[in-house]
Amino acid sequence: MRSVAVIGRGAIGGVVIGALERGEVPGARLAAVVDLGDPLEDALAVADLVVECAGQAALAEHGPRVIAAGRDLLVVSIGALTDDALHERLRGGPGRLFLTSGAVGGLDLLRAAAAMAPLERVRIVTTKKPATLGVRDATGPVEVMRGPARQIAAAFPKSTNVAAAVALAVGSFDVVEAVVVADPAATLTSHVITASGPAGEYRFEIRNRPSAANPASSQVVPHAVLATLRDLAR
Known part of the structure; x- marks a missing residue:
């Protein structure tokens, strides 16, 4: 026990x-x-x-x-x-x-692909309601920040643990590009992960319902x- x-x-x-x-x-x-x-x-x-x-x-x-x-x-x-x-x-x-x-899936496959050979490109695009990202007055989708997963995870500590999870799966915080988008029309929190390398090409899309108690989380x-x-x- x-x-x-x-x-x-x-x-x-x-x-x-x-x-x-x-x-x-x-x-x-x-x-x-x-x-x-x-x-x-x-x-x-x-x-x-x-x-x-x-x-x-x-x-x-x-x-x-x-x-x-x-x-x-x-x-x-x-x-x-x-x-x-x-x-x-x-x-x-x-x-x-x-x-x-x-809040993310597909990590086992990314880990296996990266273990076979380094991935050449990995990107995660996270889309959330503007208020959860500190964005005001957005009338449409707005790219809030783009950069290495290390930078994005540190800048948005309540909203981008997923970017860090992807980076750890592929073995590098710096090879993963993370993009944060604020969209007032987003009813679900979206994470779109794309990756390519010698093992193949991958695309995962995860759309989670935000937590009612804390919309920054799923x-x-x-x-x-x-x-x-x-x-x-x-």
Whole structure:
């Protein structure tokens, strides 16, 4: 039985906490919740797996201590790993680092293609409602920013964890070009991933419903976290 601590009880963490409390993750139980004012040390005393659901700043603050204490860490805010120093600390053990796929699919195929031979071109275009990207008065689609996934994930920490997930799958934050588009007509959050290389050509389009509690995230994200938790519990 895995003893699980959850950092954050917002749109993602709240769903994960509720599922654990209701016993919906066989082989795992909720041991602690770390929120504002709750000491991480108390959670580390009772949990062997910590799930980060609180954003990039929370991961940077708590993640290294979780790993150093020898606890496993499941990360939602993958964009924080654009910080190479933080990434290395989280990979340094003795705890183990796990990532969730979040709101995107096709990562296994991209990882396999990149392992066969470096991909020559990878692009992800993310389209969201303007308000979630801090854009005002848009009357049509507006390209907000374009650049390497490292740059985009750092500039939009609440909206572009998907770009970071793609970059980690292909093994480089700098080879992946990320584009962020604000579109007032977007009822769904769209991620279009294209890639090409010696293994072939790929195109994935993912269209998720935004979370009602936090439109910058997708409804499916906490359920991706729970799917990963079920795998780890098995």
